[in-house]
Amino acid sequence: MDGSMVIIGGGLAAAKTVEALRDKGFDGAITVLAAEAHLPYERPPLSKDLLAGKAEPAALYPFDADWYARHRVDVHTGVRATKIDRAGRFVLTDQGSAVHYDKLVLATGSRPRPFPGDPEVAYLRTLDDAQALRARLGEGKSLLIVGAGWIGLEVAATARAAGTQVTVLEPQPLPLVKILGESIAELIADLHRRHGVHLHLGTGVAGIDVGDAPGGRVRADDGTVYEADTVLVGIGAIPEVGLAEAAGLAVSNGVDVDAGLATSDPNIFAVGDIANHDHPVLGRLRVEHWATALHQPAVAAANLLGHHEQYTRLPYFYTDQYEFGMEYRGHASGEDRVVIRGDTDTLDFLAFWLDADHRVLAGMNVNRWDDGDDIAALIAAGTPVDPDALADPAVRLDTLAGPLR
Template sequence: MSAPIVIIGAGQSGLQVAEALRAEGWEGDVIMLGEEPVAPYHRPPLSKAYLLGESSAEQLTMRTPEVLARKNITLRTGIRVERIDPAAKTLHFSHGSSLPYHRLAIATGARVRPLPGADLQGVFGLRTLDDCTRISEALNTAQDVVVIGGGFIGLEFAAVARKKEKTVTVLEAADRLMARAVSPIISALYVTLHTQHGVALKLGVKVTGFTSANGRVSGVTLADGGTVKADLVVVGIGVLPNQELAAAAGLACEGGIIVDACGRTSDPFIFASGDCAAMRLDDGSLRRLESVQNAVEQGKAAAAAIMGKEKPFIAAPWFWSDQYDVKLQMVGTSAGHDQAIVRGDQAGYKCSIFYYRQGVMIGMDSLNRPQDHMAGRKLLDQHLSPTPQQAADEGFALNSLLQQQAV
C-alpha cells in the first residue's frame, strides 16, 4: 500500500483524524494539507482570552510541525486543494501538481457567512488567526465598535471590546440573543449581562449596509432608516460549511458534506468530519455542529472507520462560551422542551437550567457551574434523568444517580 491517507484541512478535526489514525494502528503515511500558513491551532481563544491578550500565540498552537513529525504525520501548510478526482483517488492543487490518496478525510471547516458591502476597511469576520490579528490591531485605535449578529462569536467579541473600554453596539436580526442555540431563558439572562456591562443591544433590527469615509467604515445603516456610528465592525452572522470541493467531486452534500455517525461519506474511500460535515441522525434529519467536541469526536470516528472499525459518534453534544466572567456550558438540547427547571442563582449568573420533554431531561445549560455541566454530560450519555424535583434541589447530588447505576 504505497499511497498515503490524506487529510484536507489542518484544523481541529483534521489534526484529530491524523492522530487517531496513529492510535488506531495505521502505520502508513499520513499527510495533512492546510490552506492557512500555520500549524493547527485552537480557534475558541480567538474571540476570548487570546483577543484579550490573556494568552499567547504559543498557547494557541495545538501541535508544532516538530511534534507532528515525531508522530510521523506530514504537515503541509499554505497549500489549497483545488479538486478531488474520486475515480483516480487523486487530489489536484492550483499550481498543477497532484497527490494520490489511499483514503481521504475532508476536514475543511467553515467560513464566515459574507455580508454584502462588508469588504470595506474596518469591517471584519472572525474565523482565523489572521482575522484575529487584524481585529486586534484595529481595536487599538477604534472607539465605536459595532457587532452584527448576536450569536456566540459576536457576543464574545462584544465582551472583549467592552473590557477594552470601547463603545459597543450589538445588532441582531432575531428578537433574542443566541437564538439558534439557547433557550429564551438564557437569551434573556444574556441581555441583562451585556446591558449591565454597558453594551447597547438592538434586537429585531435589519442591517441594510454601511457608510464610509475615505474608504473606511463610518457606520452601519438599518432598515428603519437609522445609522449606528462605527469605526470597527465585526460581522458574526454565522458560517458556511466548506463543502464545495466535496460537492464538485460528486459527494452527497446538503448544508454540509453528508456523513453517517462514523464519518463515512457517499464515497467509500472518502470521510469527512468537523464543521464541514452534516451527520445523518437516526430520525433521518441532518445535524451540522460547529464545536470543538464535534470536530474531535467526529474526527476520531472517521479515523476508526478508515481503519474499518465501527466507533460512531453518539455522545450528547456539548459547547461552551465565555462572556465577561460568565462561562456558559451547554449539553444536549433545549429545543422542543416543555419544562425548564432552574437550579441555583440566576441573578448571580451561577445556575443551571434543566430542560425536559415529557418528563425526561433532554439538555442542560449551566452558568459558572462546571460540576453540574459535567454531571449533565454523564447523565445524558447514560440516558439518565433526574426528576424535576431533584434538579431544582441544590442539596441533591446529581452524580448520585450515576453512582446508583454503577452499583
C-alpha cells in the same frame, strides 16, 4: 496498515485526525493540505484569549512543526485543494500538484456568512482575522457588531474588557433566543448591558457603507445610522462543502456522513464543522463547535483503519463572557421548556431543556464545574424527569434519571 492518507483542512479537526491515525498504529504516508499559511490551529481562542492579548499565536497550535516532522507528516501550508478525483483517488491543488490518496478526510470547516453586497467589513474566522481585529481594540476605539450570536457576544465581551466602545445590532428580540429560549437569552442580554454594550435588539441592518475599511456607517432598518471605527459581521457560518459537492458526494446542510463519519464514498470521511452526522441517539445533525473537531477524528481514524466505531458523544460547547462562564451539553431549541436550578442573579445555576415528555434534551452549567457528568447522564438516559425535582437543589441530579416517581 500501509497506504496513504490525505487530510484537507487546517483546523483542530485536521490536527487531531493526524494524531489519531498515528496513535492507532497507521504507519503509511500522511499529507495535510492547509489553505491558510499556518500549521493547523484551534479557533476558540480567536474570540477569547488571543483577541484579548492573553495568548500568542503559538499557543493555538496543537502540534508544532517538529511534532509533524517526528511523526512523518507532510504538512503543506498555504496550499488549497481545488478538486477531488474519486476515480483516480487524487486531490488537485492550486499549486498545480496532484496528491494521491488511498483514504481521504475532509476537515474543511466553515466560512463566515457574508453580509449581502460583500462590503469590506471585518469577519472573525482565521488567525489573521483575529490579529487584525486585536489591533483595532482598546480605549478610545469603537466597534459595531452585526449579529448577537456566540462569536459576536464573545467579541463584545473581549472588546469591552479592552476599553472599546461596543454596539451590537441583532434582528431577533433577544440574543440567542432560538437556541436558549427567552429566560436565558434575557439574562445574557442584561449581562452585556451591565458591562456597557449598546445592545439594539429587534434591529436589522439595511446596509453598510464602508469608509476607512473595515470601519464605516451601518444603516439600521429603522433608519438609524451608527458609525464605528470597525464593523464586524457575525451572522453565522457556511460549511465549506464545495469540494464535496463537486466530487459528487452526498451533501445536505453539510457533508452527509454515517454514524462512523464515512461519506457516501467509503474511501472519504468528513469531520468537524462540515460533518452532517447521523448521530445514533440524536439523529442527523451538524455541530459547529470545538468539541466536535476535538473528538470526531478518533472515531474517523479508527474506521479509516478498518474498525467499526460510532461517534456517540453529545454535542458540547462552552463560552466565557465577563463573569459568565458556562458549558452546554446536548441538543435543544429555544422552543423547549427551560427549568432552572440555582440562582440566576449570582450566575450560579444550572439550566435544563425538556421536551413535552419531560425528557432532558440539553443542560447548561453556569459557573458550576462539577455537574457536567450528571447532566450528560440525564440526557443520555432519555427518560422522563420530574421538573420540580430537577429544579430543587436539595435533590441529587444522579437520582433523577428514570421513570417519574
